[in-house]
Amino acid sequence: MNLNESIIIDIQSIINKARESAVRAIDHERVIMYWQIGKRIFEEEQNGRERAVYGKRLIEYLSDKLQPQFGQGFSSRNLINFRQFYRKFPIVSTLRTQLSWSHYRFLLTTNNNEKIDFYIQETVKNNWTARQLDRQIGSQLFERLLLSTDKESILSFARNEKQPAEPKEIIKDPMVLEFLGLKPEAAYFEKDLESALIIHLQEFMLELGNGFSFVARQKRIHLDGDDFFVDLVFYNRLLQCFVIIELKAHKITHGDLGQLQMYVNYYDRIEKLAHESPTVGILLCLEKNDTVVKFTLPEKSNIFASKYQLYLPTAEQLSQEINNEILKQKDKENE
Template structure:
């Protein structure tokens, strides 16, 4: 009798889960439809305002009068959401996205308000594509724009391929494609952690694993921390291990608080070679080693690595958003470095 009761409870619970999934899927579909209709309506309202303004003799003054009058009438009849500010955004929405089919229903009105602040079409298109592909919330989109993701990726791209960022977003095809420098760990928060050694940084990043994965880039899944390697009874530990399902390879990360040394690079070279021989499966691509450090000497990295160590990278990290001046300075350094390397 007792077993029958347990079975009945399990059946009811299973039914509840199935019904709950139906409702959640239905709500998600309904939200997407409603959101698409709302976005299209806002675009059409902006279009009507622009066309009406163009019929007026004094466009600036007449435009203010139109928005003020329409705002008062709409607010009285439809309630909040039709303030002068919001109507101005709708007007800008139409001007920014003059073709309706370029407006994507996957994005919310808050997403579009953030995108409209970007004056460059290529940069705006890049963030639109990345938001849709990675399912970013408006808060995450704001964070990525504020941390100048486009500029950081652009620094590591060949000028010939930079234009593709605005057409297809960030393509991940080679090991080099997934490395950003600098990486920004502002999500750790000021004062939340006392970070003085690598283990402190490792623990802090694990506490914020989801945001760390977003900062790393596309296709990362977490495998483990302090992964042990045993060689003839001696134990070695890799700080963080990930698997990138786009590149189909392991990504080994070692954290360093200061400037890299040749020993750090040699140790990572050892980790990568071990994974290549002992862990990597048939069908996997070559293992990537990434040294995250607060400072690096590019020449030392270049001359320390052997010719066959093509998949070991060093990337800087910082705990705050880079300023535009800092990025411009970094771009100039990168440009000079490339010119010197080319001339060599």
């Protein structure tokens, strides 16, 4: 590279970083402005005798006065959001510069402070866009992680106070794949599921979680004249291990688990380096049978079955999943 090319690249980098900083600064000033407006509205409401009635009239009055001058951003609905924003985040110094108003607006849909803290930490750590944050809240990421680990560990991981030590701490069950566009009632094959995942690889990586990087699709394994093909291979830098994902568009069978076990054995004996952790296998299936998994695999195994669903779960569905998991854990303790 000659001198002219080098200096152009350097200056382009400086300009792009400055622009990004300027955008973030403007976004943060907007956040502070909305917080201050919310604070002022809340303080004014506290002076009203009949607060509920006065508050409604105040919001309508402000909207009528502000919208002609400042636009639709000061509608009654938005003014209510500003007030709620202040009440949920009453200390201005705790507002994160990495989060835009759109981020905070989605956080307002969550009432649990621990969940809010989790989503803020994960957004900052992973540089989630507002749309990605909305998707993670909508897919109830926090609740789904509770199915595999405890609340304190989830919050510790988010704050970088500790790192995952076991594969089960990074595996979600169920996995939500609504972004694929596949209809639950429609007929499709495993190759269709795989192709859709590759097309939507960025969204799938978001669903997989922290530390994953894509390695290969249909990885060929040649064993004494026979060829086998691993559906998807990833690497997780937090656990420092390969993660093999096999896709099954049907209910799990012991044969599926045996096939995945062979792939995991191959990677452990051929691909894994001495300093790396044992390979993890995930059987991503339409429906699983925990009893089949239990009696097919050794008690201490790095293979996991995870159900996938092609739609966002409702709060009731997730609550039922969590309750079922709690009952399973109690049954295991009583065995």
